[in-house]
Amino acid sequence: MPLFGRSLVPTTSYGYQAPPDVIVIGWHCPGVECGRAEDIPPRRWPTWCDSCGTAVDPRFADPWAHYARRLELDFIITSQGTDSATRQMMMVESDVWYYKDALLRRDLASAYAARRGLRSTTARIVQADPYFVPRTGYFLVVWHAIESGDLDGAADELLAWHPTVVTHDVDRNNATRTTARQFTDSCVQFLEDTNGSRHPAGRQVYAAMLNVAGQIRGVLTSRNQQAIARVVGSRQYG
Numbered sequence: 001m002p003l004f005g006r007s008l009v010p011t012t013s014y015g016y017q018a019p020p021d022v023i024v025i026g027w028h029c030p031g032v033e034c035g036r037a038e039d040i041p042p043r044r045w046p047t048w049c050d051s052c053g054t055a056v057d058p059r060f061a062d063p064w065a066h067y068a069r070r071l072e073l074d075f076i077i078t079s080q081g082t083d084s085a086t087r088q089m090m091m092v093e094s095d096v097w098y099y100k101d102a103l104l105r106r107d108l109a110s111a112y113a114a115r116r117g118l119r120s121t122t123a124r125i126v127q128a129d130p131y132f133v134p135r136t137g138y139f140l141v142v143w144h145a146i147e148s149g150d151l152d153g154a155a156d157e158l159l160a161w162h163p164t165v166v167t168h169d170v171d172r173n174n175a176t177r178t179t180a181r182q183f184t185d186s187c188v189q190f191l192e193d194t195n196g197s198r199h200p201a202g203r204q205v206y207a208a209m210l211n212v213a214g215q216i217r218g219v220l221t222s223r224n225q226q227a228i229a230r231v232v233g234s235r236q237y238g
């Protein structure tokens, strides 16, 4: 028992009220330009940030973290004070959330719809902001897809991602360099997955990986190079 008895976890700044049996794993400060986070749960509520004095939000274990994130994303997207770069990022994350949520419920039709939703969101953002590099959405969806065994989804996303990967300025541009590296890493993750390696799109993903790797040879990290060499060395696709 906590020293001061059980205190109900407060409603978060973005409107999530956790049930009494929630597991709290730390706190996060929602203060503007603060964002401090700690991994130790406070001993009592409310608790104030020792950097800026704002009342802090609890951080939860799953599945509560997943439910809370939905409300937090909606809150950030609809808040007037949210800058456009953050709103773009949160809109992408929002669609990724719907995808992950559908996978958790093993609802493949909704998972597919969420991936289509993310494509539309990305197209809208790119139309409004030509400098936007679509990376995080593809990367996260591929990651969740492989984790939960939606290999059709992972292959589809990788092959849709491939033509958007820009490689001509990777020496000077951190965003395109990171994207291209993440793309080859994601292909490796797919190709080294037991089910990915047997997937009918395996050869296409392999070709896409080699295509991008060949164009960014000079900026591949040694970890990138080793991962690609492992896949090539397996002689499963060549």
Ligand SMILES: [Zn+2]
Pocket (backbone or CB within 6 Å): 029, 030, 031, 034, 035, 036, 049, 050, 051, 052, 053, 054
């Ligand atoms: Zn703070």
